[in-house]
Amino acid sequence: MQIVDKGSEMMSQAIGAPVTRHWKSPFFIKFLIILFLVEFMKGSLLVAVLPVYMKNHLGLSANVIGIAFSLQYIGDNLFRSPSGWLAERLGFRKTMSGALLLTVVAVTILAFFSGAGWLALACFILGIGTSPLWPCAMTGTTEISGPNNSNGQAMGALEMASLGGTGAGPIFMNFLMDRTDKNYHTAFLILIGCGIILVMVAVLLPKKVRDKVQETGASVGKAGVSVGNSLRDKMRQLQSSVKSTLYEVKHNLKVSWLVYPALFLQSFVIGLLSPVITLYVQNELHISPNLYSLLLVTGGGITVLALIPCGKLIDRFGTSPFLNAGFLLAAVSLSIFSMVRALPLVFLFVGVVGVSYAMILPAWNTFIAHLVPKGERGAVWGFFLTLQGSGMVVGPVVSGRLWDHVGHSVPFLASAIVMALLFIIHFMLSRKSAAKLSH
Numbered sequence: 547m548q549i550v551d552k553g554s555e556m557m558s559q560a561i562g563a564p565v566t567r568h569w570k571s572p573f574f575i576k577f578l579i580i581l582f583l584v585e586f587m588k589g590s591l592l593v594a595v596l597p598v599y600m601k602n603h604l605g606l607s608a609n610v611i612g613i614a615f616s617l618q619y620i621g622d623n624l625f626r627s628p629s630g631w632l633a634e635r636l637g638f639r640k641t642m643s644g645a646l647l648l649t650v651v652a653v654t655i656l657a658f659f660s661g662a663g664w665l666a667l668a669c670f671i672l673g674i675g676t677s678p679l680w681p682c683a684m685t686g687t688t689e690i691s692g693p694n695n696s697n698g699q700a701m702g703a704l705e706m707a708s709l710g711g712t713g714a715g716p717i718f719m720n721f722l723m724d725r726t727d728k729n730y731h732t733a734f735l736i737l738i739g740c741g742i743i744l745v746m747v748a749v750l751l752p753k754k755v756r757d758k759v760q761e762t763g764a765s766v767g768k769a770g771v772s773v774g775n776s777l778r779d780k781m782r783q784l785q786s787s788v789k790s791t792l793y794e795v796k797h798n799l800k801v802s803w804l805v806y807p808a809l810f811l812q813s814f815v816i817g818l819l820s821p822v823i824t825l826y827v828q829n830e831l832h833i834s835p836n837l838y839s840l841l842l843v844t845g846g847g848i849t850v851l852a853l854i855p856c857g858k859l860i861d862r863f864g865t866s867p868f869l870n871a872g873f874l875l876a877a878v879s880l881s882i883f884s885m886v887r888a889l890p891l892v893f894l895f896v897g898v899v900g901v902s903y904a905m906i907l908p909a910w911n912t913f914i915a916h917l918v919p920k921g922e923r924g925a926v927w928g929f930f931l932t933l934q935g936s937g938m939v940v941g942p943v944v945s946g947r948l949w950d951h952v953g954h955s956v957p958f959l960a961s962a963i964v965m966a967l968l969f970i971i972h973f974m975l976s977r978k979s980a981a982k983l984s985h
Contacts, residue, residue, distance in 0.1 A: 589715030621673020630681030648675030659735035702857025817941015852904030872905030884958035
């Protein structure tokens with residue numbers, strides 16, 4: 547018999563859906579829409595619009611563009627933990643709608659201001675506005691599905707929405723730029739419209755995660771906000787709440803130290819590949835832009851199509867077989883990819899990498915969901931995602947140095963080594979878990 551924790555049951559009742567059909571609930575579908583549109587906006591801006599707009603249209607230097615993009619990532623990564631903590635107290639509705647309203651502000655600044663300082667500020671605000679997305683998505687999915695090996699299908703759907711939005715944004719914007727003779731004002735207006743739709747969907751999310759967030763004596767009103775007699779009382783309640791959160795996380799988050807480097811490495815490997823994949827395809831494989839687009843569609847399409855069946859199988863058989871196989875398959879295929887030159891083999895190994903990521907992404911998120919304590923899911927998910935996202939900061943720097951000073955195929959070999967290292971770390975973690983269960 548499947549045991550569903552009380553928090554999961556309560557969340558399921560709040561969204562009006564049975565626990566066993568969590569991924570078809572209105573709550574989950576709203577989050578899929580939000581996730582798709584946010585990644586659509588970010589993909590459109592960061593890949594298709596801003597680099598060309600800031601460089602060719604505004605004449606800004608590459609250094610200014612790099613700083614602006616770094617500020618976007620810093621805003622996103624820096625505020626993930628606080629936003630997860632806020633979601634536990636204010637609820638999904640207030641946290642997400644308030645944050646997504648900031649994305650509308652950010653795109654509006656991009657559309658109507660041309661100064662380098664304004665654009666950098668807009669990128670930072672955009673990062674803050676999108677920071678609660680993954681902590682809230684992971685927290686909500688864990689709440690409604692429970693941690694007992696029933697998250698794989700939902701995690702696969704989240705990744706599918708994310709990858710779909712990331713891919714659709716640049717494709718749509720490139721098409722729009724071609725049809726409108728690079729009319730950036732139209733592009734920004736469309737993205738502002740997307741932001742308004744996001745806020746409208748976020749307003750329909752549940753008011754709060756649970757009825758009693760803290761047992762520290764702080765009074766919680768119907769809207770989920772602490773009520774005090776004075777500003778000093780409110781500050782004391784906030785301080786008490788933060789201390790209680792840190793205490794609970796410290797004493798309830800009992801995970802192996804190996805989890806922390808694994809979280810970092812999981813995004814570090816993506817950071818190694820993202821800056822050099824286009825350069826490698828153009829300079830080493832001499833593939834045309836149209837053929838490169840077909841290559842991206844092939845790899846991304848295979849990943850998206852395989853996510854849902856992989857998620858279902860993960861729910862049935864557990865995460866370990868898929869993580870072990872996925873890490874090994876990725877390690878082997880990435881190492882071979884750096885050596886092949888024949889076009890059919892390039893497409894073949896891109897497809898294999900796509901399959902390996904379809905196995906890794908939902909299985910990894912489900913594996914991490916098992917480690918998150920029920921008491922502070924939002925804060926812990928925010929902490930985990932912040933640590934995981936930090937790999938994306940270091941990865942591109944290392945990749946660039948390897949490309950310039952060692953060799954053009956070395957970033958791919960380095961990513962293969964990281965995948966092999968992740969396989970070893972996960973194997974050790976699964977052995978420890980099995981040993982605990984046997985006792």
